[in-house]
Amino acid sequence: MRDDPTVVDLVTRARDGEKNAWDELVERYAPLVFSVCRRYRLAPPDIDDVGQSVWLRLVEHLPGLREPAALPGWIATTTQRECFRLIRSTSRVEPVDLAESPDVPEQAIAEEEVLRHERRTILRTAFAELSRRCQLLLALLIQDPPPPYDEISRRLQVPIGSIGPNRARCLTKLRQTPALALLAADGPDGFDQGTRG
């Protein structure tokens, strides 16, 4: 993900005026902006305000963006800055320990959210690459709590006995998707593929 070719491509195309590429960038990073805002417990209208400022800044910033691959970090940091600006100007939210402990934790939070966003994006991409049957099964199994197996059996029209093995099979397929395999090859931060067979 460090040099995600998709992001570089989207930034280049958006810079050239392609609205579709911009839309895709926004769809991709709106969850990042949103989750950073949530970290600072902003109310929905405030999140909207911050979002607008971030996107407008990005529009202005696009031509000067030298390293498109650094975009997620830029978005997280800019969102954070806009959150602080809003918190300071409205003081509707108590600036908890924000003022006392500036730089280090702020940066850590931004990095954390970028990482989290990357992982979520990878998982969603991987999930989209799965077969329809695996998607349906996993969509049921990730419910909290998951429905009982007899209900899953009825809804997907599969034998109860096959649910457990299919669950394992679909998760293995998920790990083997190009999106996740890339992460595994990405070094210590990834995971060790295939040890569970």
Add this chain to the structure above:
Amino acid sequence: MNPDWNDDEKLIDALRDALASSDEVPTAFVDAGKAAFAWRTIDAELAALTYDSAWDSLDALAIRSESAILRSLTFASDGWTVELELTPDAVLGQLDPPEAGVVSARGETGKLATTDIDDLGFFVLHPPPNVPYRLVCTTTSGTTILTGWITP
């Protein structure tokens, strides 16, 4: 922060979180972001804020909250100056050097109001926008001047 997705349960948890996180972002939030692209098409001279009467006050916040008090702003680019007076009823503007044209106030979601700039470079936007906006002045000779953000 090793995800440890070798573990089936942890992978299920991570997947739940990933799929839920995209659902929690409101569609309107995403759409507003997409609309921001419209600003890109404005090929304009950027006029930056060079004077704000609120700066003169020891208590700038007091001025902002008292809407009856007149506030004046000056935006300047290399060749142009836009002087504004914000009153409760209208935005009075003067383009310098004077030239006729059209001025619009644009908010984050698009055009809020439009009016003509007269031959003396003077314009009145009435009523004033009640959300943050920027002014886009397009002169008859074809120059476009974009001011910085103005917060009512």
